[in-house]
Amino acid sequence: MAGGDTSEGWRTSYGRVRKDPFRAVEDTNRDRLVRLGVDQLDRSARVLDVGAGDGNLARSLAGLGLTGVVGVEYQPELLALHPDRRRTVAGSATALPLPTSSVDAVVVMDVLHHVPQAALPDALAEVRRVLRPGGRLFVCEPAQTVTRRVLDAALHSPLHRLTRFSRDKRAMVDAEGQTFVDWLAAEHGFPTTVRSAGFTVELFERKWLHHYGRWRRA
Ligand SMILES: C[S@@+](CC[C@H](N)C(=O)[O-])C[C@H]1O[C@@H](n2cnc3c(N)ncnc32)[C@H](O)[C@@H]1O
Secondary structure, eight states, X not given: OOOOOOOHHHHHHHHHHTSOSSSOHHHHHHHHHHHHTGGGSOTXXXXXXXXXXXXXXXXXXXXXXXXXXXXXXXXXXXXXXXXXXXXXXXXXXXXXXXXXXXXXXXXXXXXXXXSOGGGHHHHHHHHHHHEEEEEEXXXXXXXOOHHHHHHHHHHTSGGGXXXXXXXXHHHHHHHHOHHHXXXXXXXXXXXXXXXXXXXXXXXXXXXXXXXXXXXXXX
């Protein structure tokens, strides 16, 4: 299993920063999904949520009216918290436990930066395998933007001690570990990696702290 930095410390701080004092996580998720165009899918589309975690994104996908969502998650501690265990399976992004050409769309949100760089082509090959021809891959991952560089500098200065939220955010960044550092260093090359895996781009943009990509399986 190709995993990244998803330790106990990471889970704890991730759980805390999700309680963003400025914005409900549901609103952030919905904005991201709409920006990607996930809301344009048929309501009955077969959608795979890779790195489903504790069901955070599943709730937002259901909120868009999508009824055919299945999740794959490799941390048993998070899987156990998922609200719909019947439609969630244990497995890794690099060995998806789904048949070939079995889904219309794959959503990957804040997951690939946990996957070691060397395993990214395997993860994308797996996404391509389970997608039907013409199916869509939606990706939202951290981007190395100016905003992120400024935020990162603040989090690594004494300023991070000012609020509980910024302390938790710093703890999470520290716990993310090497896959996150490597991801940010290589993030500019991600579109090339996805194209090489057999996808064509429909949308790619960087905004604030993330990039948003919609890709079509060739
Ligand atoms: C930051 S959370 C995001 C969860 C969810 N996608 C969301 O947007 O709320 C990252 C998730 O990816 C999972 N993950 C990391 N590497 C994975 C892998 N190789 N295969 C499957 N899941 C993975 C982690 O266990 C965690 O649940």
